[in-house]
Amino acid sequence: xxxxxxxxxxxxxxxxxxxxxxxxxxxxxxxxxxxxxxxxxxxxxxxxxxxxxxxxxxxxxxxxxxxxxxxxxxxxxxxxxxxxxxxxxxxxxxxxxxxxxxxxxxxxxxxxxxxxxxxxxxxxxxxxxxxxxxxxxxxxxxxxxxxxxxxxxxxxxxxxxxxxxxxxxxxxxxxxxxxxxxxxxxxxxxxxxxxxxxxxxxxxxxxxxxxxxxxxxxxxxxxxxxxxxxxxxxxxxxxxxxxxxxxxxxxxxxxxxxxxxxxxxxxxxxxxxxxxxxxxxxxxxxxxxxxxxxxxxxxxxxxxxxxxxxxxxxxxxxxxxxxxxxxxxxxxxxxxxxxxxxxxxxxxxxxxxxxxxxxxxxxxxxxxxxxxxxxxxxxxxxxxxxxxxxxxxxxxxxxx
Numbered sequence: 477x478x479x480x481x482x483x484x485x486x487x488x489x490x491x492x493x494x495x496x497x498x499x500x501x502x503x504x505x506x507x508x509x510x511x512x513x514x515x516x517x518x519x520x521x522x523x524x525x526x527x528x529x530x531x532x533x534x535x536x537x538x539x540x541x542x543x544x545x546x547x548x549x550x551x552x553x554x555x556x557x558x559x560x561x562x563x564x565x566x567x568x569x570x571x572x573x574x575x576x577x578x579x580x581x582x583x584x585x586x587x588x589x590x591x592x593x594x595x596x597x598x599x600x601x602x603x604x605x606x607x608x609x610x611x612x613x614x615x616x617x618x619x620x621x622x623x624x625x626x627x628x629x630x631x632x633x634x635x636x637x638x639x640x641x642x643x644x645x646x647x648x649x650x651x652x653x654x655x656x657x658x659x660x661x662x663x664x665x666x667x668x669x670x671x672x673x674x675x676x677x678x679x680x681x682x683x684x685x686x687x688x689x690x691x692x693x694x695x696x697x698x699x700x701x702x703x704x705x706x707x708x709x710x711x712x713x714x715x716x717x718x719x720x721x722x723x724x725x726x727x728x729x730x731x732x733x734x735x736x737x738x739x740x741x742x743x744x745x746x747x748x749x750x751x752x753x754x755x756x757x758x759x760x761x762x763x764x765x766x767x768x769x770x771x772x773x774x775x776x777x778x779x780x781x782x783x784x785x786x787x788x789x790x791x792x793x794x795x796x797x798x799x800x801x802x803x804x805x806x807x808x809x810x811x812x813x814x815x816x817x818x819x820x821x822x823x824x825x826x827x828x829x830x831x832x833x834x835x836x837x838x839x840x841x842x843x844x845x846x847x848x849x850x851x852x853x854x855x856x857x858x859x860x861x862x863x864x865x866x867x868x869x870x871x872x873x874x875x876x
Contacts, residue, residue: 555666555683555726556726557666557668557681557683557726559726559727559728560668560724560725560726560727560728561668561670561681561728562728563654563724563727563728563729564596564651564653564654564670564722564724564728564729564730565622565651565670565679565681566621566622566623566650566651567596567597567622567649567650567651567652567653568594568595568596568622568653568670568671568679568721568722569594569595569596569597569604569619569620569621569622570592570593570594570595570619570620570672570675570678571592571593571594571595571604571606571610571611571617571618571619571629571643571720572590572591572592572617572618572619572620573590573591573592573593573610573611573612573613573614573617574590574614574615574616574617574618575589575590575591575613575614575615576613576615591610591612591613592610592672592675592717593606593607593609593610593671593672593675593717593718593719593720593721594606594610594670594671594672594717594718594719594720594721594734595610595619595643595720595721596653596720596721596722596730596733597649597650597651597652597653598652598653598655598764599652600649600652601644602644602645602646602647602649603632603642603643603644603764603768604619604629604642604643604644604645605640605641605642605720605733605760605764606640606641606642606643606719606720606733607639607640607641607719607720607733607735608634608635608636608638608639608640608641609639609719610641610719610720611631611634611641611643612634612636614631616628617629617630617631617643619643619645620678621649621650622650622651622678622679623650627645627646627647628645629643629644629645630643630644631643632644632767632768632771633766633767633768633770633771633772633773634767635763635767635772635773637773637775637872638755638759638760638763638773639735639755640733640755640759640760640763640764640767641720641767642764642767642768653722653730654728654729654730655729655730655757655760655761656724656725656727656729656730656731656757657729657731657757657758658708658731658732658756658757658758658759659756659758661686661689661708661731662686663685663686663687663688663689664685664686665685665686665725666683666684666685666725666726667683667684667685667686667710667712667723667724667725667726667731667732668681668682668683668712668723668724668725668726669681669682669683669684669710669712669713669714669718669721669722669723669724669734669752669754670721670722670724671714671715671717671718671719671720671721671722671734672717672718672721673713673715673716673717673718674715674716674717675716675717676717677717680715680718682712682713682714683712684710684711684712684713684750684752685710685711685712686708686709686710687709687710687711687750687751688708688709689708689709690706690707690833690834690836690839691706691707691708691709691753692705692706692707692784692836693707693736693738693753705836705838706756706759706836706838706839707735707736707753707754707755707756708723708731708732708753708754708755708756709751709752709753710723710732710752710753710754711750711751711752712752713750713752714734714736714737714752714753714754715737716737718734718737718752719734719735719736720733720734720735721733721734722734723754730757730760731754731756731757732754732755732756732757732760733754733755733757733760734752734753734754735753735754735755736752736753737751737752737753738751738753739751759842762842774846774871774872775841775842775846775871775872776841776842776844776845776846776848776869776870776871776872777810777811777846777869777870777871777872777873778810778811778812778837778841778867778869778870779806779807779809779810779811779812779813779870780803780804780805780806780807780810780812780817781803781804781805782801782802782803782804782823782837783801783802783804784801784802784831784833784836785797785798785799785800785801785802785822786798786799786833789802795822796822796855796859796860797822797824797855799824799830799831799832799833800822800823800824800825800830800831800832800855801822801823801831801837802820802821802822803817803818803819803820803821803822803823804819804820805819806818806819810870811867811868811869811870812867814867814868815852815865815866815867815868816865817852817854817865817867818856818857819857820857821854821855821856821857822854822855823837823852823853823854823855824853824854824855824862825851825852825853826840826841826850826852826853827840827844827850827851827852828851841869844869845869846869846870846871847868847869848868848869849866849867849868849869850866850867850869851864851865851866851867852864852865852866852867853865
């Protein structure tokens, strides 16, 4: 019996020693970073802790995230944005807008104010994308590169509707930003913002996630078209001076142009945090190309003002549809007016596509050209029956 107890005790002691040695080996591996791939959520299968590298089991290849980026690296639980910053940071610039001098009544001296924002270099010829509101009212423009060097810039073209502008420098540029695919973004996807926060902290980096897609910012309860439609929402810190700077995926691809931040949600005085917005890269790239080519953007035009319909809106107005848009006004002589569309009508489909929170009218409209004939599915005021109306798209008037 005594021998049996001794044997059991010896076996337990051996197991404990093996366990301790295994823990010690694992701890050393962690200290040396050999298990970082396993613990960080990395999709890399090239782990150094392998008993038999020739027969090591490979991890399943994870599908790419929305903008073709690998699963994010983690650093103490925080998304590691260093790759994105290294890739895109040198292409981010500070844009200085020297405005016309204003008279200071008390001292009777000319005061030349400045507006400052951010921008990004998009090609080797020196073209830079920024926001229209950053360069609006310019008398002269200057660019400060990430290395501190400065260069004068000229305005190529600006579009108030999308709040996108293109400026140009005639010097050698340090780097060029690459556009990603903003149409493949997913909620919760990590993103990085770079810009000149408060117009003095150049190339400030903030990180967050995609908080929402297809967002509209409302002004006094009515959707505003210029730059406030179909936006990317993020909780990455966006501050004054970030306007015109890029929103990036973790590979450093540009998936948006930072344009606005909301700190007060409504007239009640509620304070909102983490509500930043960016223009999708697909829109920015399309507008920039047209501005570079012709200095302006020609847009198709229906000639209506409208209210997107939600179940709440439908219930409040007792509407026969829970989605679509409610036409509020029709401009005289506009394409919609010529097609017989009237106020209080409901448009449910645009060229066969249902209008809802995933497919906005503006988004679908901008996929067409001036002169295209499109079919609208309309429910006239006072009716519950849909009918198809053909509209020939016109050219949007300047300033609208």
